[in-house]
Amino acid sequence: MSGWRGKMTEVSLDKLELGIIEDEERLLKHIQDQLADVIAQPNSSTDYDNELLTLRDQLSEARLEDQAMLVEHMTRLSALRAAQNREYEAPVDPRSPYFAHIRLSDQHxxxxxxxxxxxxxxxFIDTQRNVQIVDWRNSPISxxxxxxxxGDDYEETFAKQLQRGHVELRRTLTVNGGKISRIRSGDRVLVRDVHGRWLKQSDERSRLAGGAQTALRAPDRRLGRTGADQRLPEITALIDPAQFRLITQDDSGIIIIRGGAGTGKTTIALHRxxxxxxxxxKRFQPKRILVITPGEGLRKYVSKVLPALDIKGVRIRTFSEWASSTAKWLVPQxxxxxxxxxxxxxxxxxxxxxxxxxxxxxAVTEKAREFDSEFLRVGGSALLDAWVKRRTLPPMQRLHAVKKWASGPGRHQVDSNSYDFKRLFEGASKELGDPFETWAQTLTDRTKIIECFDALKVDYYQWEVDQLVSSVSQQSDDPNDARELGDHGRGIDGQSIFAGEIQGRLDTDDWAIILHLCQLKNGRLAGSNGRFxxxxxxxxxxxQDLSPLSIKVLCETAKPGAPVTLAGDTAQRLYLDAGFGHWETLIEQIGxxxxxxxxxxxxxxxxxxxxxxxxxxxxxxxxxxxxxxxxDGAPVELIQFDEQGETVAFLADSLKSLRxxxxRSxxxxVARNMSVARLYHDSLRRAEVPDLRLVQKQDFDFTPGIDVTDVYQIKGLEYDYIVVLEPTARHYPDTIESRHLLHVVLTRAAHQLWLLCSEEPSPLLPLETLSQNLAQSD
Structure with a gap:
């Protein structure tokens, strides 16, 4: 397949078309002949091999003080020999030396x-041989x-000099196995069939069309009866009665809204x-409602949708942002x-x-048990009995209850005003109420970790446990240690020498663990400072992309019996280490x-x-x-190219036409990773594709245009048109992770989907099905 599709016709080619073929075949032969001559050029340069052998013999007989000089000379000759050999390697592949041909006229x-x-x-540029092959990625003339x-006049600056000229011809070619198999020149598409005959192909280029404003966009004004946002209430109206009864109960507790991509999970959650x-x-005031999104892009979208539903002031956060800010608020240290x-x-x-x-x-239970002996020492069996009887309470509530008992019913058995009593409760409150210390001690205790994992029959590797202990040991360091270095903590580039390291820093899962410890110690999401x-x-x-522990933290952030809405689709997991693959499993895990x-x-x-x-x-x-x-909609198209530069050319033309x-489209x-996204963004920018934006940190603005990004950025969003960049075997091998990631990318498309490959397509793509779609659309 290629960037064009159409029906082949066996009508005779006209004189102009035959001239195009002859012109291109003559040019290809000239370039291949020159390349062959370069490769076969006799090596008349210095015989470095003999010189190196002579030096080797001299080295064995040389005096000690002369050996260093001889070794240095041998090293220099070896480098010259390697450079000489490289000079006569094939500069480009003669079987497929180029994919485009332009003829320029100017004044010189x-x-x-x-x-x-x-x-x-x-x-490969050799003016004496009259060969000028330029690299599509970085050559100014490309x-x-x-x-x-x-037919266009051009005006460009090359080597700081303004040059004007005229594009006499612009052709795109496919050269395979040293032969031209396709030529596109203007509106003409000429194709060589399997028998070597040249045929004319109708110019039915694959085209992005008809999808403007199909995708749901964040509203910039109140929802009304017109515009793309009218589908929000429509989706809510189409759910079945049983779902509606559950969704509209204010005391329904935890509900899980599940469904495939595009079924309206987010919409229903927001309407809830x-x-x-x-x-x-009065009860559901916006400031008492928390919305957690997977990334900044979806957070921005929700922040625009809720005001359109007459709901303003709701706390909308990514989990990472909420977890870190909440932990710092509850634990000032x-x-x-x-x-x-x-x-x-x-x-x-x-x-x-x-x-x-x-x-x-x-860990929390064992830490509380360590104080049994202290309660016995300070208050005898009466105080210990009061402490043990309340062991089902969270530690901080337990301390408060025992203290209340000692100053009330137990005041005749325990002196709550004694120095030892006050010191005991101050120390217990400090140790039992500190989630950070418990986090650091628990996750660096290799023995306890292994005992717990073995008891629960967890599959793990020893190196993972070692990595966990080592990481937390570094993370628990005091961040002031690096700050005290002052200017000595910066490199010659002015950046911190700790940038990109974990010393003294916590990750999102650490923040979640600390919040869970706050809940275990206090019986609710609270800190020892009294905040909750x-x-x-x-x-x-x-x-589905949060860990069970993180979801448990969020569920217990709501008041007992208050509604909690979990929306997701386990088929759209971006991260396979979340810890669960089914909702039933999650419920069992978090209890x-x-x-x-x-x-x-x-x-x-x-x-x-x-x-x-x-x-x-x-x-x-x-x-x-x-x-x-x-x-129904347009067929999905897999469009293959031999060169990435050809892919960029086709995509640039298509996007310019669409814009x-x-x-308003x-x-x-979307690429698998950001390096591929940057390559295409930079190449399309050089091709002057308008309204082009590189999205690297979820900085979507939801305005019409072209976003270039990777799969991890786009989760939860949708577009009129999705172009999957390089869904190849290299980027999407046949793995569980690749299946989930490619599924996520595909289901972002509201109207039309293209898959562009310059290498072997991913084995996950059903080529026969895609070919049938192409054939049906002809």
């Missing part, structure tokens, strides 16, 4: 000049190919907020600590494992009662064609849910 020294320039993946059409606020504005994302993978996996819930609870957090309604979107709603049955976002491919990619990893796709026709170019 008062005379008209014609230049033949071809564009490939590597440069801008003419990407930014101008045949609006419904509860409308039913009881942590205020100076920063957040890190550099925790090693093994340590990260264990921090997110549900077994940590048991480990932490045991208690919400009337908690909403967690894309909950809560929850209502798992029947899955949402209608997919509203993506078309049937997109969803069918997404389900095929997911395979047997998909949940056993029957989902109906609400609408001219559909100024939203487009996302």
């Amino acid at each position: 020294k008062g005379q008209e000049r014609i230049r033949e320039v071809v564009i490939g993946r590597r440069s 801008r003419i190919y990407y930014c101008y059409d045949e 907020i609006a419904y509860l606020c409308f039913q009881n504005r 942590l205020r100076k600590r920063k957040t890190t994302d550099d925790t090693p993978l093994g340590a990260r996996r264990l921090k997110r494992h549900p077994a940590l819930l048991k480990l932490l609870k045991s 957090v208690s919400m009337e309604h908690v909403i967690v979107d894309e909950a 809560v009662r929850a209502s798992i709603l029947p899955p949402l049955a209608v997919s509203y976002r993506s078309t049937r064609q997109v969803m069918e491919l997404a389900r095929l990619v997911l395979g047997d990893l998909a949940d056993d849910m029957v989902v109906r796709d609400a609408r 001219t026709r559909e100024r 939203s487009v996302a170019l």
Whole structure:
């Protein structure tokens, strides 16, 4: 497949078309002949091999003081020999030396000049041989190919000199095995068939079209009856009666809204907020409602949607932001600590494992038991008995209850005003109420970690435990240690020498663990300073990417019996170390009662064609849910190229055309990682594609245009058009992680989906199905 599709015709080619073929084949032969001559050029340069052998013999007989000089000379000759050999290696692949040809006319020294320039993946310029192959990625002259059409006048600055000229021709070619198999020149597409015959192909280029404002966009004004946002209430109206009855109960406790991509989970969760606020504005005040989103992009989106539903002032946070700020508010000693994302993978996996819930609870219980002897020493058996009888209470509540007993019913048995009594309670309160110290001690106790994991039959590696202990040991360091270095703590570039390290810094899972310890110690989300957090309604979107411990923290942030809404789809997991793959498993792990709603049955976002491919990619990893796709759309297209530069050229032309026709459209170019995203962004920017934005830190602005990003940034969002960049075997191998990630990317498309490859396509893509789609669209 290629960037063009159309029907082949066997009509005779006209004289101009035959001339195009002859012109291009003559140019290719000339370049291949010159390359062959360069490769076969006899080596008449210095015979470095003999010189090196002579020096080796001299070295064995040389005096000690002369050996260093001889070795240095041999090293220099070896480098010259290597450079000489490289000089005669093939500068470009003769079998596929270039993919584009432009002919430029300009004025040079008062005379008209014609230049033949071809564009490939590597440069080779030899004016004596009349060969000029330029690298599409960084050659200034390649801008003419990407930014101008045949017949255009150009004006560009090369080597600080302004040059003007005319593009006489602009052709795109496919050269495979040393032969041209396709030529596109203007509106003509000429293709060589398997028998070597040249045929004309109708110019039906794959085109992005008809999808402007299909995707749900964050509103910039109040919701009304018109505009893309009218679908918000429509989705809510289409849920079944059983779901509606559960969603609209203000005391329904924890409910889990599940459904495939685009089924309206987020929409329903947000409308649940609006419904509860409308039913009881006094109880469900916006400041008593917490919304957790997976990333900054979705947080911005929700912050625009809720005001459009007449709900203003709700706390909308990413989990990382909320967890760190809340922990610092409850535990002031942590205020100076920063957040890190550099925790090693093994340590990260264990921090997110549900077994940590048991480990932490045991640690808190054992710490309280250590004070048994002190209570006996200070108050005898009466005080110990009062302490032991209340062992089912959280430690800080237990201390408070014993203290209240000692000053009341037990005042005749215990002297609560004694020095030892006051000192005991001050020390116990300080030690039992400190979540940070418990976190540091528990996660650096290798023996206790292994005992807990073995008892729960956790699959782990010894190196993961070692990594966890080592990481937490560094993280628990005092952050002031680095600060005391002053200017000595900075490198020659002015940056901190600790940048990118974990010393004295906590990651998102650490903040969650500390919050859970606050809950275990206080019986609610509270700190020893008397501050506490208690919400009337908690909403967690894309909950499947949080750890069970983090979800438990959020569930227990709500008041007892207050509504908690978890929305998510386990098929859309970005991180496989979350600790659960099914909602039933999650409920069992965190020990809560929850209502798992029947899955949402209608997919509203993506078309049937997109969803069918997404389900095929997911395979047997998909949940056993029957989902109906609400609408048909354009066929999904896998478009393959031989060169990345050719991919960029095709994509640049397509995006420029789209932006001219559909100024209100939203487009996302999505790569597996940010390095590929940057390459395409920089290349398209050089091609002067308008309204282009590189999104690296979830800095979406939800305005029409073209966002270039990676799969980890785009979770929870949707676009009119999605172009998957390089869904190749290298980027998406046949792994569970790749299936989930590719599924997420595909299901961001509301109208049309393209997959562009310059290498072998991913084995996850059903090529036969995609080929059939292409054939049906012809």
